[in-house]
Amino acid sequence: MKVLYVEDETNDADLVKRELAKKAPYIDIKIVESLSEARRHLLENEHYDLVLADLHLPDGTGLDLLREIRTRGIPVAVVILTGHGDEETVVSVIKAGADDYLPKRLGFTEFLPQTLEDAFKRFDIDRALRARPLRVLYAEHDTTDIDLTRRHIKSSARHIELDIATSGKEALQKLPNSPEAPCPWDVVLLDYRLPGENAFDVLKTIRLERKLDLPVVLVTGQGDEEIAAQALRLGAADYIVKNSNYLHRLPALVESAYNSARAEREKVALQQSEKRYKELFEGMLLSLGKLTEIRDPYTSGHQQRVAELAVRIARRMGLESDRIEGIHAAGILHDIGKLTIPAEILTKPAKLNELEYSLVKVHPQTGYDILKGIEFPWPLPEMVLQHHERLDGSGYPQGLSGEDIMLEARILAVADVVEAMSSFRPYRAALGIDEALAEIRKGAGTLYDERVVAACIEVIKDGFDLDATET
Ligand SMILES: [Fe+2]
Numbered sequence: 001m002k003v004l005y006v007e008d009e010t011n012d013a014d015l016v017k018r019e020l021a022k023k024a025p026y027i028d029i030k031i032v033e034s035l036s037e038a039r040r041h042l043l044e045n046e047h048y049d050l051v052l053a054d055l056h057l058p059d060g061t062g063l064d065l066l067r068e069i070r071t072r073g074i075p076v077a078v079v080i081l082t083g084h085g086d087e088e089t090v091v092s093v094i095k096a097g098a099d100d101y102l103p104k105r106l107g108f109t110e111f112l113p114q115t116l117e118d119a120f121k122r123f124d125i126d127r128a129l130r131a132r133p134l135r136v137l138y139a140e141h142d143t144t145d146i147d148l149t150r151r152h153i154k155s156s157a158r159h160i161e162l163d164i165a166t167s168g169k170e171a172l173q174k175l176p177n178s179p180e181a182p183c184p185w186d187v188v189l190l191d192y193r194l195p196g197e198n199a200f201d202v203l204k205t206i207r208l209e210r211k212l213d214l215p216v217v218l219v220t221g222q223g224d225e226e227i228a229a230q231a232l233r234l235g236a237a238d239y240i241v242k243n244s245n246y247l248h249r250l251p252a253l254v255e256s257a258y259n260s261a262r263a264e265r266e267k268v269a270l271q272q273s274e275k276r277y278k279e280l281f282e283g284m285l286l287s288l289g290k291l292t293e294i295r296d297p298y299t300s301g302h303q304q305r306v307a308e309l310a311v312r313i314a315r316r317m318g319l320e321s322d323r324i325e326g327i328h329a330a331g332i333l334h335d336i337g338k339l340t341i342p343a344e345i346l347t348k349p350a351k352l353n354e355l356e357y358s359l360v361k362v363h364p365q366t367g368y369d370i371l372k373g374i375e376f377p378w379p380l381p382e383m384v385l386q387h388h389e390r391l392d393g394s395g396y397p398q399g400l401s402g403e404d405i406m407l408e409a410r411i412l413a414v415a416d417v418v419e420a421m422s423s424f425r426p427y428r429a430a431l432g433i434d435e436a437l438a439e440i441r442k443g444a445g446t447l448y449d450e451r452v453v454a455a456c457i458e459v460i461k462d463g464f465d466l467d468a469t470e471t
Pocket of ligand 1: 334335363387388416
């Protein structure tokens with residue numbers, strides 16, 4: 001990989017060169033000290049895969065260089081070295097089309113090889129996606145402006161393909177009627193002063209009526225800042241004021257509007273797929289949980305009630321939400337190992353004999369074996385394995401004690417006992433919540449974790465009703 005590093009601080013330049021030689025000898029690095037030198041190297045048709053640029057350069061900024069690279073359509077990945085914690089800069093750097101950034105703080109060279117590699121890969125994928133030009137619909141009435149814009153784009157931003165609509169009505173005719181219809185444009189440039197249709201009406205039609213998420217950039221005259229602000233409120237991606245050098249800024253602005261819209265779409269798609277995944281996971285979890293209970297109707301809803309109580313206890317103990325999610329999932333599945341226990345034993349209306357009990361005691365291990373092949377984001381199989389362990393080592397299957405039992409399992413154990421005792425079983429009537437609480441109080445510190453017991457008692461005292469849990 002050939003890298004052009006733009007850096008005026010010799011200490012940093014030396015450090016980067018040394019580190020890359022040591023950790024990523026396959027990276028061929030060329031160091032230049034200024035923007036103008038970088039420009040010369042890039043324009044002399046010397047091919048680079050990536051430009052690494054410091055933000056502060058003697059004759060400009062890394063951001064200027066980045067914009068120039070993107071405007072001219074030079075096919076090179078760009079990583080910007082930013083100052084510490086400057087979020088505003090980071091946003092502008094990404095908006096301007098950087099493939100990544102790296103805050104220049106102590107030890108930043110540690111992450112450099114990976115950052116450069118990832119940025120290059122990202123750029124490559126992006127380039128494949130963007131093999132076609134950026135298609136822009138420009139709604140503009142003024143023929144001089146149309147002509148100037150056309151000429152400027154043709155000479156300095158050839159990756160932009162421009163189509164003109166001379167009125168708002170024509171622009172709307174060229175745009176799709178619904179988000180489902182194919183859209184031939186990537187960005188709409190909308191001049192504020194259009195004949196007939198008001199630019200705001202066009203914008204409103206695009207956003208509210210047709211619900212297109214196409215980025216719209218408003219082009220206004222000088223002194224129309226209030227209009228620009230209103231346009232942003234109506235959903236314009238950005239605006240540009242027609243001043244003396246606006247044509248030079250236009251390509252970068254169009255690129256940035258397109259990149260932001262694409263990033264936003266990707267974010268929404270990611271959120272949707274995460275939501276779908278979560279729903280799917282939740283559904284699978286409940287179905288798996290129900291499977292256990294089909295064979296043992298007397299304990300119907302037991303796992304869900306245990307899960308619910310365990311979640312309340314964990315919340316009361318102040319556990320992180322991700323950990324609580326894991327406890328919930330483990331609660332729903334904690335007795336899944338009972339699938340292999342004969343139904344006669346599970347539903348036997350009398351106390352179990354020793355042999356039968358020994359069969360029951362295998363269920364945490366069976367549960368673990370069933371679940372261990374699934375890559376859960378939590379140590380869920382272990383929680384299931386340990387849910388019958390007791391603090392003093394008297395539990396099963398491993399006879400673990402104290403802190404060797406994971407906290408999640410200690411919580412599940414208490415929730416399990418409280419739920420089981422307060423519910424009906426084939427061999428006995430329900431003992432009730434008071435007796436269940438008396439049992440965990442008695443066993444606090446010996447069988448059950450004291451903090452878990454205290455949290456459980458508080459949860460019940462606060463009015464949590466096991467019977468009200470939806471199953
Ligand atoms: Fe169990």
